[in-house]
Amino acid sequence: MNQPAPAVPPALPSRRNPIVAFFVGLWDVMNFTRRLIMNIVFFGLLLLFLAILLVIVGKGGIEPLQSRTTLVIAPEGRIVEQFTKDAAMRALAKATGDDGAEEVQLRDLLRAIKAAKEDGNVERVLLDVDKLQPSGYASLNEVARALADLRASGKQIVAFSEGLSQWQYLLAAQANEVYLDPMGSVVLEGMGRYRQYYRQALQDKLGVDVHLFRVGEYKSAAEPYIxxxxxxxxxxxxxxxMGDIWQRYLGDIARLRKTTPQQLAAGIDTLPEGVAAAGGDLAKFALQQKLVDGLKTREEVEDLLAERGVADKDSETGFRSVDFNGYLARLDASRLPLDKRPQVAIVVAAGEITGGEEPPGKIGGESTAALLREARDDDDVKAVVLRVDSPGGEVFASEQIRREVVKLKEAGKPVVVSMGDLAASGGYWISMNADRIYADASTVSGSxxxxxxxxxxxxTLDKVGVHTDGVGTTRFAGAFDISRPLDPGVGQLIQSVIDKGYADFTGKVAAARKKSxxxxxxxxxxRVWSGAQAKERGLVDELGGLDSAIADAAARAKLGQADKYRVRYVEQMISPLQQLFGGFAQSRIGAAWLKDSSFARALLLKSMPETEAQLRFVESAVKDKSGQPVKALAYCFCGF
Structure with missing residues (x-):
């Protein structure tokens, strides 16, 4: 009898080899990552395409300016020589409402004002400086002179404000008429310079001993630490x-407002009594002091300009107008693509001077020297203007830049320095060898x-029970370790280096300025001087702004009248990606997207650099870079 075949049990699922499972999982991760990257690249390319399209359409769609237009100049942020952020980051900051990051270039303000003077379609200017942040008096004076020149040409300037600070008022006072909101104020208070001093906190509280080595009893940059x-x-x-700059300020305001410096000074000295007599009404007090011509709301000023100009119901202002950025865009669109005229190159040296490569808004010994070298190697560049706005910094980096100035002169190309708000210490070091040095009367220089x-x-470590000990092969091995007591011999060594640095500084100035x-x-x-005081002492050759320096450089190169040469800024190139993203972010669609995008806000917070204060500079400066335990600094904490 046949026996039934035994039932075959169902096959159990085979267990995958752990090694095989690892590689299969790894492949899945790689495959997912590949798809993710492809999607990111796709959307990135799509964004770039939109940016290109918007830039092209934007440039091609700029409407010509109509006649009888009012130019609205309302600068937002600090006046700077050079943007400290690229176009993309500026647009991102603007779109996400980061007002503290906004900047306006001095050159752009001057360019718009000068163009408006010659533009037959610009009938008048509305000046609104309420969003102008604290800026140096030399920069403000440059803008004030341009506004005064515009006013002298016969074009009316009307200024309006809801509240004017002292530096804002210097520009508003240039207008034919100054109107203040009835709830506003204009307060002139004088100039002051106050700093925090940390000796007790550092030495007594924290146990940090700060050793200062310097030459010159007036070199007070590091006094707060001792x-x-x-x-x-x-x-x-x-x-x-400061007294010199303040007296010039009072003189300028008095001349514009048809009063006297003494009356202005008396109004400040008796400010509490004067405001009390005006019933606590700051706007009324400003009117009584002849600082403004009338009290009007913004709407009333706009109605006034609509009556004087051309009413436009479709305009946000109610009158035919063009804003500052829109006017600059028209000026840019009208530029000739190719200009073969000989050039006066402008190299901007703005910010603290440090070693190596630095982005715009700072001065790198290598990067700024490279810009000067580029101007030297360019056959189209016949002369150079070095625009300096710097408190100084590292001595070696300053010397790198100074050497390039000398090489430019040896190559037969004149170099003229134009000092901005600040050209002190290392800022003077890089300036001293120029053929001519120009400064505003209110420039801060010297040091x-x-x-x-x-x-x-x-x-400090002892307070928490931490002690440093060990051995070294010589007396000075590890002698610069800040966790070990400072050896007197090390102090002597450092002071010798500082003495030598001062001898180098004064010796180079003496040779450059033909003095003993x-x-x-x-x-x-x-010691720090105002620009006018520096001229009296032979540290500066002439008082004047950037235009004066450009004209001088062109004359030295024998370039003829202003229409015979071109002025060009030599700056670090930005990448095509930055250009495209900047164009996208500045467009209406891009701005709207960035404004509502939480991703953009997060990107902004991570990408924007922190504001650098004096403490940050000192922290960076004392770090041991490139094996240099001893570093001489030529820096001036003399901003205000």
Missing amino acids: LDAASKEAKEADLFW IGIFGLIPNITR VEQVDEVGRG
């Missing part, structure tokens, strides 16, 4: 140069001096 209050020399020097700063945290070292030392020793 004193509890300003030294007598620092107060004397600060009050001297010829050197210092070094060495913190020591031995007592003793004469330079008399105006040096770290």
Whole structure:
């Protein structure tokens, strides 16, 4: 009898080899990553395409300016020599409402005002400086002179404000008529310079001993780290140069408002009584002091301009107008694509001077020297203007830039320096060898001096029971370690380096300015001067702005009248991606997308650099870079 075949049990699923499972999983991850990257690239290319399209359409769709147009100049942010962020980041900051990051280039303000003077379609200017942030008086004076020139040409300037600070008022006062909101104010308070002093906090509270090595009793840059209050020399020097700038300010305002500096000064001295007499009404007090011509709301001013100009119901202002950025776009669109005229090149040196490569808005010893070298190698460049706005910084980086100035002159190309708000210490170092130095009367300059700063945290560590010990093959092995007590021999070494740095500084100034070292030392020793005071002491050749420096450079190169040469800024190139994203972000669609995008806000927060303060500079400067335990600094904390 046949036996039934035994039932075959169902096959169990085979267990995958762990190694095989690992590689299969790895493949799945790689495959997912590949698809993700392809999607990112696709949408990135789509964004770039939209940016290109918007830029092309935007450039081609600029309407010509109509006759009897009012140019609205309402600068937002600080006036700077050079943007510290690229176009994409500026547009991103604008779109996401980061007002603190906004900047306006001095050159753009001047360009728009000068073009409006010659533009037959611009009938008048509405000046609104309410969003102008604190800026240096030299820059403000440049803009004020351009506005005064526009006004002298016969074109009316009307200024309106809801509240004017002292620096804003310097520009508003240039107008034919100044109107203030009935709830606004204009407060002139004078100039002051106050700093925090950290000795007690550092030495007594934290146990940090700061060793300062310097030459010059007026070199007060690092005093806050070793004193509890300003030294007598620092107060004397600060009050001297600030007093000169303040008296010039009062004189300019008095001339414009048909009063006297004494009356303005008396109004400030009796401010509490004057405001009380006006019933606490700051706007009324400003009117009584002749600082404004009338009290009007914004709507009333717009109605006034509609009556004087051309009413336009479709315009946000109610009258035919073009805003500052729109006017600049028209000026850019009208530029000739190819201009074969010989060039006066402008190289901007703005910010702190540090070693290596730095982005715009800072001065790198290598990057700024490279720009000067580019101008030297360009056959179309016949002369160079070095525009300096710097408190100084590292001595070696300053020397790198100065050497390039000398090489430009040796190549037969004149170099003229135009000082902006600040050209002190290292800022003067890079300027001194120019064929001619121009400064505004309110420029802050000088501060010829050197210092070094060495913190020591031995007592700080001792407070928490931490001690440093070990061995070295020589007396000075590890001697620059800030967690070990400072050896007196190290202090002597550092002071020798600082003394030598000061001798180099004064010696180079003496050779460049054709003076004796003793004469330079008399105006040096770290002392700060206003531009006018610097001229009186032979540190500056002429008082004047950027235009004067350009004309001088062109004359030295024998380029003829202004229409015979071209002025070009030599700057670091931005990438095509930055250009495209900047164009997209500045468009209406891009701005709307960025404004509502949480991704854009997060990107902005991660990408925008932090504001750098004086403490950050000192922290960076004392770091050991490139094996340099001793570093001489030519820096001036003399901004205000």
